[in-house]
Amino acid sequence: xxxxxxxxxxxxxxxxxxxxxxxxxxxxxxxxxxxxxxxxxxxxxxxxxxxxxxxxxxxxxxxxxxxxxxxxxxxxxxxxxxxxxxxxxxxxxxxxxxxxxxxxxxxxxxxxxxxxxxxxxxxxxxxxxxxxxxxxxxxxxxxxxxxxxxxxxxxxxxxxxxxxxxxxxxxxxxxxxxxxxxxxxxxxxxxxxxxxxxxxxxxxxxxxxxxxxxxxxxxxxxxxxxxxxxxxxxxxxxxxxxxxxxxxxxxxxxxxxxxxxxxxxxxxxxxxxxxxxxxxxxxxxxxxxxxxxxxxxxxxxxxxxxxxxxxxxxxxxxxxxxxxxxxxxxxxxxxxxxxxxx
Numbered sequence: 001x002x003x004x005x006x007x008x009x010x011x012x013x014x015x016x017x018x019x020x021x022x023x024x025x026x027x028x029x030x031x032x033x034x035x036x037x038x039x040x041x042x043x044x045x046x047x048x049x050x051x052x053x054x055x056x057x058x059x060x061x062x063x064x065x066x067x068x069x070x071x072x073x074x075x076x077x078x079x080x081x082x083x084x085x086x087x088x089x090x091x092x093x094x095x096x097x098x099x100x101x102x103x104x105x106x107x108x109x110x111x112x113x114x115x116x117x118x119x120x121x122x123x124x125x126x127x128x129x130x131x132x133x134x135x136x137x138x139x140x141x142x143x144x145x146x147x148x149x150x151x152x153x154x155x156x157x158x159x160x161x162x163x164x165x166x167x168x169x170x171x172x173x174x175x176x177x178x179x180x181x182x183x184x185x186x187x188x189x190x191x192x193x194x195x196x197x198x199x200x201x202x203x204x205x206x207x208x209x210x211x212x213x214x215x216x217x218x219x220x221x222x223x224x225x226x227x228x229x230x231x232x233x234x235x236x237x238x239x240x241x242x243x244x245x246x247x248x249x250x251x252x253x254x255x256x257x258x259x260x261x262x263x264x265x266x267x268x269x270x271x272x273x274x275x276x277x278x279x280x281x282x283x284x285x286x287x288x289x290x291x292x293x294x295x296x297x298x299x300x301x302x303x304x305x306x307x308x309x310x311x312x313x314x315x316x317x318x319x320x321x322x323x324x325x326x327x328x329x330x331x332x333x334x335x336x337x338x339x340x341x342x
Contacts, residue, residue, distance in 0.1 A: 103142035
């Protein structure tokens with residue numbers, strides 16, 4: 001399993017409300033393949049919940065308590081039977097993309113590293129990392145693609161915290177369940193029925209649970225290791241909550257330190273060791289994520305987005321976007337709303 005080490009990229013939680021229209025570029029979208037897929041068995045334990053808990057280890061309980069604080073959001077999803085001339089040209093995306101290969105295969109390059117995706121395997125492409133891909137025209141690529149974000153405590157990027165690998169070959173029974181979850185996401189998007197957003201996010205949670213089970217099956221010590229990491233994060237939870245509530249305002253280092261409370265100099269050192277960036281750098285990232293969310297999920301003007309996310313004027317927001325995204329905010333909005341993109 002190849003792993004991709006990222007510096008706590010914090011993807012802010014947002015959701016596109018319109019069901020995607022996948023009908024161009026020679027690809028099939030919002031279509032569920034006709035071949036039958038195994039259904040997820042439903043079973044209920046006869047044990048009362050308090051008895052069930054008594055059989056579990058402390059480490060398992062702690063790990064599950066952390067997972068109970070994870071939230072998932074699906075932005076878009078699709079199924080492609082790619083044409084022979086298909087090629088994924090170099091790009092970066094603001095969210096994770098899970099590719100689930102069901103036929104053919106493709107070669108991807110993520111952040112300069114090569115990965116092969118074959119039937120029965122999945123590839124988790126990280127955000128803000130260059131990605132490109134191509135396939136063998138004689139063996140066309142058939143794939144589900146799910147664009148999503150997942151957060152711990154509403155803040156931390158779950159695949160980074162839990163070090164989920166970029167490539168994974170799940171057990172056949174888990175692969176069948178991953179395919180089924182992707183199909184359900186497409187079906188819910190296509191229906192647009194009341195509560196479809198809740199349903200697709202629930203399926204995304206199911207996908208994460210399946211991926212995590214595969215990771216722990218290959219590395220049983222990973223659960224305890226991640227608990228130690230997230231315990232340090234939990235100590236800073238009051239700081240994250242303060243940022244979440246007041247990121248659009250001017251916050252100083254002493255104000256952030258007081259939330260714990262720590263001395264500002266110790267707080268800055270501790271925060272950087274745990275999170276990977278300084279508190280004010282994290283605040284700047286969070287503020288930028290808020291701007292991204294408003295650009296993609298609302299029709300507010302650039303000036304309104306800037307005012308709502310703590311930027312002193314739209315020109316400054318524009319400079320930040322050109323530095324981080326390479327385009328103006330308006331162009332970023334147009335590009336990321338393109339639903340025909342895999």
